[in-house]
Amino acid sequence: MKKIIVAVMLVAIMTCSLFAFAGCETADYVVGVVQFEPHIALDRSYEGFKTRLTELITADGKTVKFDYNNANGDVANATTVSETMVNKNVDMIFAIATPTAQAAAASTSRIPIVFTAVTSPENAGLVKSNITGTTDLNDIESQVRLMKMLVPGAKKFGILYTTSEPNSLIQRDMAKKLMVADGIEVVEGGITETDNIEQVLQRFDNEDVECVFIPTDNKIATAAATVHTFNKGKTNLPIVCGETGMNDACGVATYGVDYYAIGVRAAEIAYDILTGKKNVKDIRYENPAANQVEISINENVAKQIGFTIPQSVLDLKK
Numbered sequence: 627m628k629k630i631i632v633a634v635m636l637v638a639i640m641t642c643s644l645f646a647f648a649g650c651e652t653a654d655y656v657v658g659v660v661q662f663e664p665h666i667a668l669d670r671s672y673e674g675f676k677t678r679l680t681e682l683i684t685a686d687g688k689t690v691k692f693d694y695n696n697a698n699g700d701v702a703n704a705t706t707v708s709e710t711m712v713n714k715n716v717d718m719i720f721a722i723a724t725p726t727a728q729a730a731a732a733s734t735s736r737i738p739i740v741f742t743a744v745t746s747p748e749n750a751g752l753v754k755s756n757i758t759g760t761t762d763l764n765d766i767e768s769q770v771r772l773m774k775m776l777v778p779g780a781k782k783f784g785i786l787y788t789t790s791e792p793n794s795l796i797q798r799d800m801a802k803k804l805m806v807a808d809g810i811e812v813v814e815g816g817i818t819e820t821d822n823i824e825q826v827l828q829r830f831d832n833e834d835v836e837c838v839f840i841p842t843d844n845k846i847a848t849a850a851a852t853v854h855t856f857n858k859g860k861t862n863l864p865i866v867c868g869e870t871g872m873n874d875a876c877g878v879a880t881y882g883v884d885y886y887a888i889g890v891r892a893a894e895i896a897y898d899i900l901t902g903k904k905n906v907k908d909i910r911y912e913n914p915a916a917n918q919v920e921i922s923i924n925e926n927v928a929k930q931i932g933f934t935i936p937q938s939v940l941d942l943k944k
Contacts, residue, residue, distance in 0.1 A: 744759065
């Protein structure tokens with residue numbers, strides 16, 4: 627009887643062990659993902675990264691797991707998630723947007739970090755031996771030129787941005803310098819919360835601003851539809867956004883970075899690092915290539931604010 631009981635126990639232990647082993651089966655590579663906020667541009671970057679890296683790893687006959695986390699616009703959350711990824715000893719951290727890349731960089735100097743949707747790695751303190759990636763730095767000169775085409779002879783432009791976002795401040799300064807050089811007066815509209823947007827747009831209108839520039843700005847991107855709601859039927863100002871997703875919601879035209887494309891390129895960089903083809907310290911970050919920038923014209927928004935897009939701008943799509 628005792629032998630039977632022992633035998634049954636051994637079978638049970640072996641069965642449990644087999645299930646435990648199966649449950650613990652891991653991928654060849656684990657990438658911890660930290661995204662700063664849920665909005666279309668950053669979502670597209672992750673989609674491009676995940677799709678392309680999976681494709682490359684699968685072609686090698688291996689597997690990759692993505693441990694995805696969203697900080698929901700909270701820097702403290704980004705820090706906590708980054709530290710958790712380090713404790714899990716992931717093979718790589720993929721950081722989407724400047725605040726999450728900074729949080730990841732502060733959490734480890736050992737694990738390789740690949741970022742995307744970072745405007746200026748230098749200003750963000752992200753030029754380090756374990757960090758590289760792809761930026762979302764717009765061609766600000768083309769954006770300003772587009773604004774001048776939208777409103778020929780314009781004398782005054784407005785810039786709407788978030789005061790706490792370094793990426794926005796960098797683009798604000800670049801755009802302002804170009805506008806002033808062209809003899810255009812600049813009205814700055816810095817916000818701290820999205821509740822300030824209506825007030826800023828009204829001030830732009832009161833001060834006879836003729837066109838508005840919004841850089842790639844995480845806070846305003848999440849509120850792009852709100853920008854249009856405040857603008858439509860009230861201030862009716864033509865807006866040029868820093869990226870296509872925002873432009874689809876509230877802008878009339880833009881030369882925007884293709885966030886899916888820079889996510890794809892970040893994946894190709896990540897693949898070389900994960901597979902040992904290159905060392906992260908030898909890979910310099912990349913700005914968007916010409917084929918990663920696209921013209922976007924939003925005739926629907928233009929119609930809703932009563933703005934006629936000049937033919938010269940419409941012809942840019944040809």
